[in-house]
Amino acid sequence: MTGGAQPASVVVIGAGQGGQQTAVSLREHGYQGRITLISGEDALPYERPPLSKTYLKDGAYLRGDKQLWLRPATYYVNQSIDLVAGTVTGIDRTARAVRLADGSSYEYGHLVLATGARARTLGVPGAGLRGVHTLRTVRDAAALGASLAAARRAVVLGAGFIGLEFAAVARESGCEVTVVETRSRPLARVVSARAAAHFTRLHREAGTHLLFGQGVAALHGDRRGKVAAVETADGRQLPADLVLFGVGAAPHTELAAAAGLPVDDGITVDARLLTADPHISAIGDCASFPAPRTGGRLRLESVQNAVGHGRLVAERLTGSLRAYDELPWFWSRQFSTTLQIAGVDERPDREVVLGDDPDAFSVLLFRGNELRAVESVNRPGDHIAARRLLHRRVPLSPAGATAPGFTLKGYLTGASTG
Amino acid sequence: MPKITYITVDGTERVIDVPVGTSVMRGAVLNDVPGIVAQCGGNAQCATCHVYVDEATLDKPEPVRPDEDDMLGFTADPRKEGSRLSCQLQVTEDLDGLIVHLPERQY
Numbered sequence: 001m002t003g004g005a006q007p008a009s010v011v012v013i014g015a016g017q018g019g020q021q022t023a024v025s026l027r028e029h030g031y032q033g034r035i036t037l038i039s040g041e042d043a044l045p046y047e048r049p050p051l052s053k054t055y056l057k058d059g060a061y062l063r064g065d066k067q068l069w070l071r072p073a074t075y076y077v078n079q080s081i082d083l084v085a086g087t088v089t090g091i092d093r094t095a096r097a098v099r100l101a102d103g104s105s106y107e108y109g110h111l112v113l114a115t116g117a118r119a120r121t122l123g124v125p126g127a128g129l130r131g132v133h134t135l136r137t138v139r140d141a142a143a144l145g146a147s148l149a150a151a152r153r154a155v156v157l158g159a160g161f162i163g164l165e166f167a168a169v170a171r172e173s174g175c176e177v178t179v180v181e182t183r184s185r186p187l188a189r190v191v192s193a194r195a196a197a198h199f200t201r202l203h204r205e206a207g208t209h210l211l212f213g214q215g216v217a218a219l220h221g222d223r224r225g226k227v228a229a230v231e232t233a234d235g236r237q238l239p240a241d242l243v244l245f246g247v248g249a250a251p252h253t254e255l256a257a258a259a260g261l262p263v264d265d266g267i268t269v270d271a272r273l274l275t276a277d278p279h280i281s282a283i284g285d286c287a288s289f290p291a292p293r294t295g296g297r298l299r300l301e302s303v304q305n306a307v308g309h310g311r312l313v314a315e316r317l318t319g320s321l322r323a324y325d326e327l328p329w330f331w332s333r334q335f336s337t338t339l340q341i342a343g344v345d346e347r348p349d350r351e352v353v354l355g356d357d358p359d360a361f362s363v364l365l366f367r368g369n370e371l372r373a374v375e376s377v378n379r380p381g382d383h384i385a386a387r388r389l390l391h392r393r394v395p396l397s398p399a400g401a402t403a404p405g406f407t408l409k410g411y412l413t414g415a416s417t418g
Numbered sequence: 419m420p421k422i423t424y425i426t427v428d429g430t431e432r433v434i435d436v437p438v439g440t441s442v443m444r445g446a447v448l449n450d451v452p453g454i455v456a457q458c459g460g461n462a463q464c465a466t467c468h469v470y471v472d473e474a475t476l477d478k479p480e481p482v483r484p485d486e487d488d489m490l491g492f493t494a495d496p497r498k499e500g501s502r503l504s505c506q507l508q509v510t511e512d513l514d515g516l517i518v519h520l521p522e523r524q525y
Contacts, residue, residue: 049461066448069447072447078450303458304464340463384491384492
């Protein structure tokens, strides 16, 4: 226990998965003060991962957002969690209050910034045409789904996870699909070249056109203001009746910056996810936190990270002294292929590949003699074993991983019993 | 509509009509049954929707598929006979009368 009193009230800005989890976990840990969860969206808190996958398939989006709700409306009532729809315009750190656009304000004992991130776009002519989308919210997904239902030719700008997941869904629904990416391969900063090559093949075999090393000059519309073509940097015209920007996300840090809190790539927090103000935490996509295992700082856009952060802050506010040290993990599903990543490392220097099947393998990423991350393509067993190995920090070197008959599961079992 | 019985750790029983085509996990979440976390949203990625299917209704669900089997090695409470990820229990008419027990912990 910290010995410090629990705050009389907690205000959470942002009702995404991290913000919602903070509220849920506070109640689970017996917190009895007032909880206000402020949402900038007009939906109950919901799951985001399906938005680029199943929610767009077979008209699922037409059935509405209820299928994605994290909890029913009655939950928030029963748990005395005040869900407030509104836009926060400022934080008064002296008065410990947040102001909303409608003139209302909420005082806080502790404030949690769970403001998330916004989809980036490109500053190219025509970006505002009808039929041009970003994908972040359930409302975005509904608009994209409706557009997809009528589309014949989709162009996806950016070969990151959102772009490729949507490209797969669009292809499966019969669209002609082109993905334009400025880098030389897909998922350039997030997976190994080996895993990226697999996804390149997967999409090409499905008939998707992938243009790498190619920028975008402009989007052109028809007379009615609807997108009709994408002009690439080298002057090619790609006909399109649907365009999706899949060029990453930018953290919402404006409120924090305006309140004088340190902001770098995200809102700067310490190992307990506290900002420079002891009455304010930041979590999830918007937070830049010390990497617990590898040093340096991390800002991650994933459900696991948001939910893990939310749980930690709730524990801290109810007396725990734990520092954040969850192992990051992530997954993507494209066509019938599942990619799972355990751990994170941006600059591994050694790789070991497990598995002879070109459609089912794992890439072990090392820095020196230390296992840092494991990417598994259609190998869920490897992923789970990797999560356990990395979580427990079981030492594994490239030499160990290339020993005859090596498997992650076997190694884990040996490490547990031996 | 198939009726599914959820029994929480403290012995509380909830009988819920869960629509065909959804999952046992979603039936719990949308009806405010405590004890299911479902962090990954029903993708067999997180093992936080673990349930124990009651002995008497073990024959009702489809058998465990390999990816679920792997994930069941990652549950917070021990895996036992009847352990399932409730997100992988697709609701069909065959599931009418299914009884599931919720574990103490999900993470």
